[in-house]
Amino acid sequence: MQLQNDLFLRALRGEATPRKPVWLMRQAGRVLPQYRAVRAKVSGFIELATTPALAAEVTIQPVDLLGVDAAIIFSDILVVPEAMGLPYVMEEQKGPFFPQTIRHEGDLNKLKKSD
Numbered sequence: 001m002q003l004q005n006d007l008f009l010r011a012l013r014g015e016a017t018p019r020k021p022v023w024l025m026r027q028a029g030r031v032l033p034q035y036r037a038v039r040a041k042v043s044g045f046i047e048l049a050t051t052p053a054l055a056a057e058v059t060i061q062p063v064d065l066l067g068v069d070a071a072i073i074f075s076d077i078l079v080v081p082e083a084m085g086l087p088y089v090m091e092e093q094k095g096p097f098f099p100q101t102i103r104h105e106g107d108l109n110k111l112k113k114s115d
Contacts, residue, residue, distance in 0.1 A: 025071075038058055049078075055074040059072075083112065
């Protein structure tokens with residue numbers, strides 16, 4: 001696969017580059033109408049963050065629109081506790097809520113362990 005823009009990768013390797021690369025944090029894409037259109041078609045944030053094709057689409061939107069050199073892949077820190085067996089729900093105007101929490105050592109033993 002040939003990259004169209006490897007400026008960011010070359011800078012990471014310490015190679016000389018004609019300019020400093022520009023990258024975009026995922027949060028910056030939320031203001032884009034294109035992001036909001038995709039977000040409106042899904043059941044919620046969790047679906048957007050856990051569906052690879054959708055996450056890829058909203059990751060690349062600001063790269064294409066703004067011409068930046070790289071972007072952080074759209075995801076969320078909350079995929080980690082969910083993968084460990086702590087599901088959450090997003091409450092409107094509040095944010096994430098964990099119906100099941102870790103309160104005792106025994107609760108830790110119930111968590112899924114990674115390979």
